[in-house]
Amino acid sequence: IMDTAYGRATIPCRIAADEALVARLKKIFRVQRSHRSRRYFYNRAQLLGKIDGRRLHRYSLDGKIFKKKEYLTHDNTRNIAILVDGSASMTGGLPGGGKEWAKTEKIFLSLFEAVKGTGNRLDLLCYYERAGICEVNALVYGNRLYTVRPGGRTPTGQAIIATASIMPKDKKRLIVHLTDGEPNCGLSVQKSLEFCDKQGVDVVTIGTYFEEKTRDLLEKQYHDRAILIDSIDLLPVQLEAVLRDNLLR
DSSP: OEEEEEEEEEOOOOOOOOHHHHHHHHHHHHHHHHOOOEEEEEEEEEEESOOGGGGGGGGTTTOOOEEEEEEEEOOEEEEEEEEOOSSSGHHHHHHHHOOOHHHHHHHHHHHHHHTTTTTTTEEEEEEEETTTEEEEHHHHHHHHEEEOOOOSSOOHHHHHHHHHHHHHOOOOOOEEEEEEOOOOSSSSHHHHHHHHHHHHEEEEEEEESSHHHHHHHHHHHHHGGGGEOOOGGHHHHHHHHHHEEEEEE
């Protein structure tokens, strides 16, 4: 078990969004909006409102002979948290942030642009270990996107619990976890998934693996909650699939 520190990233993200990906994600959110139903129903046995012929026989009993027309709206929006592995391995082998991290930035920036005005709440968070502490940093605040320089170890289980703990509970919650390897410090992934199950938080991991050994470890840890890909270039397609499955079902 490690201590957890919440903070804010301070490096402005200067990567441009992938316009094609933004357009595809916006289409998913438009379909989600079209699935929101708004219908009305009559609330009967009221003291005020429109006279209800079906209740007139009760006039001498309680006087509740009115009905009111009320609307019932099905809100299918979500509280979504994109939790990004910011450990050293995400640099792609280059000091200070390599091509793997730049590609990841482009993807979550595209989602940040696409989700605006949809009614969904989006939190973008990045995690890594520093000096024996699991640091979880917000990448969006003040309507601006920030980034970090990847480094440290990978306290995945700790970060998933930390994310689930701070998500608002007014809507269904979904954590999409992006990583390129196995956890190597902090609480276990199994403990974090058990915690999320108790809290009613859905968790999906999109994991990039470069060796079959890593794939086997990820499958063992996440079971059916992981989508495993052998190249980060496939990440946009898999992110679309996860959002489509969770928002449009």
